[in-house]
Amino acid sequence: MLLVRRRWPVGTLLATAAVLLAYHTTSFPPVGLAVPMAAALYSAAERGRVRWAVGVSAGLLVVSTAARAREGDDLAYLLGYEFVVSAALMASVVALGDAVRSRRRWRAELRRQARAADLEREREAARRVERERVRVARDLHDLLGHTVSVISLHADVARESLVDDPETARRSLVAVRAACGDVVRELRATVRALRAPDDHSPVPGLDRLDDLIASTRAAGLDVRVEVTGPRVPLPAVADAAAYRVVQESLSNVLRHADARSVHIGLRYAGDGVRLTIRDDGRGASGTGSGWGIIGMRERLALLGGVLRTSSPADGGFLVEAEFPGEAW
Known part of the structure; x- marks a missing residue:
């Protein structure tokens, strides 16, 4: 019976109580209530059936005390010792099962929160990567757009003045070379920042x-x-x-x-x-x-x-x- 107590905790609890009551109706030597019921009570409480465990325990205590009182047992002994000890043992077993269940739920909640935190960190990392990609795209667009515009204008000036005004053409080509140098430096800084996220090069x-x-x-x-x-x-x-x-x-x-x-x-x-x-x-x-x-x-x-x-x-x-x- 106890082999299925985790799958059917309430059924096991009721069956155990019924067997125990049947045992007490026979001529076999009397046994206590707490020890035979301990495993079934623990399993019921551990599976979240605390009310069933408390109700069955209380019912057994009342029925057992009443039956023994009718048989002539000393009422002071029954109420002052037997009832109290059995009730305390049963309550301890139920409390232990409920505590184990609560601790498991607490650990499961911690694991769930840890998974949620990991997922949120992954999402935040993905958002940061996306923001960084957009930022780099903007920077490159601005940088290349400005530099290409400057180079294009200087190239036109150099082309138009190459024959009539070689000095102006030379200055324009020098400006083109300088613009190319600037854009290459900024591109290198951008690539360096992408390769090393901790790089703190000035922007x-x-x-x-x-x-x-x-x-x-x-x-x-x-x-x-x-x-x-x-x-x-x-x-x-x-x-x-x-x-x-x-x-x-x-x-x-x-x-x-x-x-x-x-x-x-x-x-x-x-x-x-x-x-x-x-x-x-x-x-x-x-x-x-x-x-x-x-x-x-x-x-x-x-x-x-x-x-x-x-x-x-x-x-x-x-x-x-x-x-x-x-x-x-």
């Missing part, structure tokens, strides 16, 4: 704005910069995003706008900054859409900022980027 920020403007001016575009308010250090991610917004905006001007001049405004206020990049080109018909604008909007959205683009009534194209800060 481009507004401190490199002068170099960016110099390369754009060398491509034949008149770039003016106006800074308003005291400069404040920006978080690294915001600083890099601001640089990329300017870089992509200048790339769009070089590629699409057919402009002669660009005005860049940086207004610092509190711990934030507002960027404006405006050209005198042909407006949104050339630069109003594309992956560059989408990438800039995504950068600003991740930082809680706002990017607006428009074509002013007096011509040109305007990009406004607001980075989070107390003033906005």
Whole structure:
């Protein structure tokens, strides 16, 4: 009977109680209640049938005490010793079974939480990888787009002036070589960062704005910069995003706008900054859409900022980027 106590705990408990009651109705020597019922009570409690275990125990105690009292056993002995000892032993067995069940459930819950935590860590790692891939794609798009635009313009200048003005052609080719060197260095830094996630190489920020403007001016575009308010250090991610917004905006001007001049405004206020990049080109018909604008909007959205683009009534194209800060 006890061999199936784990599969049918309640049935085993009731059958054991019935056999024990039948035994006491015979002329065999009397035995206690707790020891014969211990295994069945433990199994019932361990399988979550605590109420059945308590109910059967109480019923056996009442029936046994009443029967022995009718047979003439000393009532003081029955209630003062036999009943108390049997009840205590049965309660201990039931409590032990319930404790084992609770501990198993606790361990199962810990394992479930550990699996959920592992799964969440894997998902977070996948999200980080995806964010990093998107970030690298944006950076490469901005970098290559700007550099290719500069190289293309200088190559055109060199081609047109190769015969009539060799010196201008030479300067343009020197600028092409310098642009190629810059892009190769940044590509190497990007590959190094991808191969070694712990690499802390500096990322481009507004401190490199002068170099960016110099390369754009060398491509034949008149770039003016106006800074308003005291400069404040920006978080690294915001600083890099601001640089990329300017870089992509200048790339769009070089590629699409057919402009002669660009005005860049940086207004610092509190711990934030507002960027404006405006050209005198042909407006949104050339630069109003594309992956560059989408990438800039995504950068600003991740930082809680706002990017607006428009074509002013007096011509040109305007990009406004607001980075989070107390003033906005």
